Amino acid sequence: MSVSLDLLKSQMNLTGTDDDALLLHKIAAAEQWISDQIGKDLAEIDPMPATLTEAVLQLAAAWYEQREAVLIGMGANEVPFGVRDLIRPYREWVL
Numbered sequence: 001m002s003v004s005l006d007l008l009k010s011q012m013n014l015t016g017t018d019d020d021a022l023l024l025h026k027i028a029a030a031e032q033w034i035s036d037q038i039g040k041d042l043a044e045i046d047p048m049p050a051t052l053t054e055a056v057l058q059l060a061a062a063w064y065e066q067r068e069a070v071l072i073g074m075g076a077n078e079v080p081f082g083v084r085d086l087i088r089p090y091r092e093w094v095l
Contacts, residue, residue: 002042003027003056011057012064023064030059037084039092055086 001024008023009015031042034055042048042056062080 001027002031002045002048003053003060007053008057008060012061019064023060026060026064027056029063030056033059033079034087038087038090039094040090045090049090051086052090055083058083058086 005020005024005027008027014023034052035042042052045052058080
């Protein structure tokens with residue numbers, strides 16, 4: 001895992017440990033989603049650029065806050081605005 005639990009909790013202004021397991025799961029899911037989108041494992045990117053860290057934080061926080069599936073167009077997005085822009089420079093393009 002590239003992004004720490006403490007960093008995500010700081011991003012979200014959370015204290016306590018009640019949701020730590022869920023937050024760790026959200027970090028892992030966000031990192032996997034981003035890895036799938038860019039075509040490489042985030043663990044292989046050392047050091048991890050701040051923009052990728054920010055993308056993980058935004059995605060994990062959004063998925064923590066919005067735990068239910070929603071219809072697009074109902075005021076919610078699949079991923080937070082800007083996440084795709086943050087990860088785009090790291091995408092492996094295959095022709």
